[in-house]
Amino acid sequence: MRSFAGRDILSLKGFERAEFEHVFEVADELEPIARGRRNVDLLAGKTLVTAFYQPSTRTRLAHEAAMHRLGGHVLGFSDAKMTRAGDFYQESIKDTVHMLEYYGDALVMRHFQQGAPHEAARWTSIPVINAGDGWGEHPTQVLTDLYTVQRELGTVDGLTFLCIGDMRMRTMHSIAYALTQFDAEMIAIAPPDMSLTDEFKAELAEQNFTIREVDHVRDAIAEADVIYMEPVVQADYTASRQERGEDVGTTPEQYRVTREVLNDAKPSSIILHSLPRMDELPPDVDATRHARYWEEAYYGVVMRMTLLSLILGAKE
Amino acid sequence: MRSFAGRDILSLKGFERAEFEHVFEVADELEPIARGRRNVDLLAGKTLVTAFYQPSTRTRLAHEAAMHRLGGHVLGFSDAKMTRAGDFYQESIKDTVHMLEYYGDALVMRHFQQGAPHEAARWTSIPVINAGDGWGEHPTQVLTDLYTVQRELGTVDGLTFLCIGDMRMRTMHSIAYALTQFDAEMIAIAPPDMSLTDEFKAELAEQNFTIREVDHVRDAIAEADVIYMEPVVQADYTASRQERGEDVGTTPEQYRVTREVLNDAKPSSIILHSLPRMDELPPDVDATRHARYWEEAYYGVVMRMTLLSLILGAKE
């Protein structure tokens, strides 16, 4: 297994099973620190630079919280408008990153443009974490999700993942890449204009990984061990929603996970959602035995503690 | 007296005299750290999450400064537009707070909506500080103010508070609740459309606390020990001010505290103003013996050091 020290976390494509397992082991070691709510000094000597070209609360704050929990330092920007990349200079990623590398010891970047963190990694000597690049990938989120599965269900192997939502989204790419490394099945449910691309399916087929596609959450809910959700509602849907009045449901029924639908689910099945949510996951589901998205949020901090410790060389 | 460890600071309603006294004692203990300008490590193990849905400099930075002075960590957001609550997701407070609780050990929230911090406190296991909720309350500001009085005048008992400004504002609510616990008098001066509501007066009457109302600062200035000010000028006044030209005074004379009016004040009386100010408090008052608003700003840090130490269990 390649060492994690100094390594970029850009994609889960090519991330190997032994690497997932190692990351989960280190996470198990660090988890009691988060649970104990007591900052330690494992990363006191290190500074994380946050470069968020798009707004983010969860992903940005989970990385920051992880650094603080380990006694580390954080600086950066959370809005491209505050940078020279966002004003009339339109500074290149190369120039920005050449500067940022002197401000800290690792860089976490979110960018609206697919591949931007990869470009950043080319021009800097410090490790780069992809915190979401357009339609590309979101590796730290999916590592969080799989670790949540590992903790809550004891294993990833042998499980069926029912993925509901926009299949072009970065988390869907990352989870499919990840599941190729496990003995797991993936079923996808998406609106026709948001379904898996042929290119992506072909790429996965090369790894002998096939995704089954169904039309309605009802058709597969009984098989699911993990119900993995993303919204299908986008900004322009919302406009018409406001025109029609607040209470009108906007997500078509076949992409919603409701208490009623969950009547057909396995008792042990769990729901993950990286949040925020629209109406695809009604709040009254929170009280069911299936909800695990708050745990997922918690493990989001644990996973970032783990990844930062690994790439900064504080953990082997 | 209830313990402060793990406790929310949402309102001064029901805050008891013994609690004020205890808070002031702990503040006296911690004050030399602020005065000595030397960060210590009392809260090194703790992280404060800032959730400011409305801009704030003073209140936000005073909390942050307090954490840093005690060696603690801070993360969060200072603008709702940077969050999923401020974009088309309109994420609920419940969902946001369920996430934030994993990012730190206490939460300080400002919100445009009255009661929002109370709602937050329902959904999180970490203590919540209300940093101002719409027209609601502003308990940490008023604790600061009363502590400033205690330090500058030696006591709160036996004093007459002359409160000038918009009586519907949150500080006015908090100070009235607070003064019910002391042997103090409150006189209010406000424009008719900004005067005390009947509901609020009735609520205070139940505690046998009556607020005298007068029309002009001149009518009561001679009685005041503490002159407690808020602006009466709001954004829409400013528009007309700009139309009329910059130099036109905008605050009617009866709500302004000028050097001339202060000729009739007790020599020992002090002026508090949480700032920023419009023309209700002209800068030439700064050089009078009455001005204490910079001290108030200083004690603002001391008070937040105190409250954070208490709710985070670092002080008994």
Place this chain on the structure above:
Amino acid sequence: MRSFAGRDILSLKGFERAEFEHVFEVADELEPIARGRRNVDLLAGKTLVTAFYQPSTRTRLAHEAAMHRLGGHVLGFSDAKMTRAGDFYQESIKDTVHMLEYYGDALVMRHFQQGAPHEAARWTSIPVINAGDGWGEHPTQVLTDLYTVQRELGTVDGLTFLCIGDMRMRTMHSIAYALTQFDAEMIAIAPPDMSLTDEFKAELAEQNFTIREVDHVRDAIAEADVIYMEPVVQADYTASRQERGEDVGTTPEQYRVTREVLNDAKPSSIILHSLPRMDELPPDVDATRHARYWEEAYYGVVMRMTLLSLILGAKE
């Protein structure tokens, strides 16, 4: 030499040779900390307040990075819109600074208005760093630049500085003041509407410092030891650029430093540019022996570590 403890860094006018030398010596001492990428605790007891009334990435983050590298704390604002100075209160610098001084132990301020940091320094007891004040000065940038020259060329004496760009800009003012203290020459190249003002030339003449002015980079490139650049393209140029299409060069040839022009440069000459850049410095120059702007960015952190340690009394 005056002690640096508690001192403001507002201008390089009157900054003496012995002071430059001392600053460079302390920078040499601290530089290995930055190179070693390991935060120490020299400033763990101290908090820096950032007051950026205009966006900045480089200058703001370099100061923040310096504090973090030395174990210190940082808080503040990076956008005037988030403050009461930027909203309808239009809070005065006096009022803002009276508040900020309780939040930390040194203040770094960028302001669109020339002289604003000087005004701030009048009203606060903590040291103030000018991080750029309108057309005024930018002392920490120019200290960085001269330190880069010192490190890369071993000395500032005996060198010819070829300064290209808008001569009304704050870095140009600061570098001219600085060079009066060395045995160095300055040649200026600027568009006619951006040339040195008569007042500024007269002021330098009093110090027996004369700036030679030429029209085209070709006329002086062979003499330069240090090629010191600022953009000449401003926001309104950009509009017309966009109208004309992305690829149209916008900086007139005589103010550009290209590989072709560099054929006539001394092999040992170095290019400094505080960045961001427009097309006055094409990216293919980065691979030449002359480029030192990434080193300059690195020394920007070292210089802020130095200045902060000095004014906060952590270094003599």
